[in-house]
Amino acid sequence: MAVIGGGWAGLAAAVEACQRGHQVSLFEMxxxxxxxxRSLPVQPDGGLALDNGQHILIGAYTQSLQLMAVLGVDPEQALLRLPLRLRYPRREGLRLRPGWPLLSFARGVLQQGGWLLSARLKLLSTAGRWLLQRFNCAPELSVAQLCAGLPPPVMQDLIAPLCVAALNTPASQASAQVFLRVLRDALFSGRGSSDLLLPRLGLSDLLAEPARLWLAQRGADLQLGQRVQSLMRQEAQWRVDGQPFDAVILACPSGEAARLSRDINPAWAARAQALCFEPIITVYLHCPGAALPAPMLTLQDGAQAPAQFAFDLGQLDEPGSVVTSNTPNAPNTSHAPNSQKPAGQRAGLFAFVVSGAAPWVARGLTETGAAVLAQARRELDWPVPPTLFKVLAEKRATFACTPGLQRPPAHIAEGLWAAGDYVAGPYPATLEGAVRSGLAAVRALTR
Ligand SMILES: Cc1cc2nc3c(=O)[nH]c(=O)nc-3n(C[C@H](O)[C@H](O)[C@H](O)COP(=O)(O)OP(=O)(O)OC[C@H]3O[C@@H](n4cnc5c(N)ncnc54)[C@H](O)[C@@H]3O)c2cc1C
Incomplete structure (x- = not known):
């Protein structure tokens, strides 16, 4: 079986296929x-290891956590688990205590002293209505329309940050249907599902590098630096750049998947090609001796304030964060090329996340970096002024998760399936969506 693309979807597919006894060839451009x-390559001068962008997982990401465990990464050590808390620099936001999500949510809302009692009751009654409707709504509704009756402070402090964090699309343009599904799984499913899981390791050490070692140990053929140019059907086989395979999983992004499948299934390719994208900018600031009051803060964004979240990377590096393997033959991640620096090395380094960042990409990265710097100086009481460390933009970070969006299905042709965060499914573009689609494609192929 060939897997084209080595992101989280392709890796999940390759691991699942190996577990089912397939001989796997993985092509990665x-x-x-x-x-x-992924983690960025460490500079030759031994600089700090950075990721291509700060990522958050949540407790409901069950398939991603399970995949890590298969690869020998212990999620409880590799990720810092915190009950959901939207804390602002100078005030508390919604805070959920550990326990059953429904009760924690109701208690958290009632205890949210920053909102009038009428606003708290309105949110509870609205959430109760969503629950009664089984978190379904008309596909053409936006999140802003869905929440139109909620008081402005609830919109501003809760709905807007949750929406942009989960869907990377502003509430006025985001799909209410997908938002409700995320709320259902995060806030109203099992114990711990709404917990925030913050990576203590570089992203490559969390999944990509353990997966590379795991697959290599099991005889998978890993063809890195190999951009697949052509895919075609020849009699009963698929040809990937001429190499024959009985089945193929197309786990590259939608644009590449459309290019490779255009002559095979033009309607599928057209749908994949039609997706639009939203950027994410991550601004890394440096401020020696400074710390945030919590590992993650929510920020109020606005015309002069790009970032919605800030992360204190030093607090994620706490001692004891070294990953240990829990399976035999598991990789020793401390020897991986992008291994995190020893505990505490990133003290004084902060990641500021600008989601739904199209307006800021238009204003330019220099202006965005300066605006985040000014936002941090205004909102955080740091002992010394921070400096700019790095500004990273992923222009096609996620597909724009808009109302009524028609995403391409997983099935393309006989023996050819798509996997990726954009493939039709309940989730927005997330790690969990990518992993689930990779697993689903292999299961469908081998059914
Ligand atoms: C800055 C940023 C922040 C994010 N934050 C979060 C977050 O907090 N939480 C969350 O859940 N999600 C987040 N996401 C989204 C998440 O990263 C993606 O949903 C997920 O990584 C997508 O995985 P994928 O495997 O579907 O696609 P990709 O990761 O895009 O993988 C596709 C792979 O295919 C390869 N490829 C392309 N063309 C070819 C070809 N012709 N031949 C061979 N290989 C090819 C590419 O090089 C790539 O490695 C974020 C994304 C970004 C960019």
């Missing part, structure tokens, strides 16, 4: 695995 969730 880049010289490294991980796709849109």
């Amino acid at each position: 880049a010289p490294h695995l991980g796709g849109r969730a």
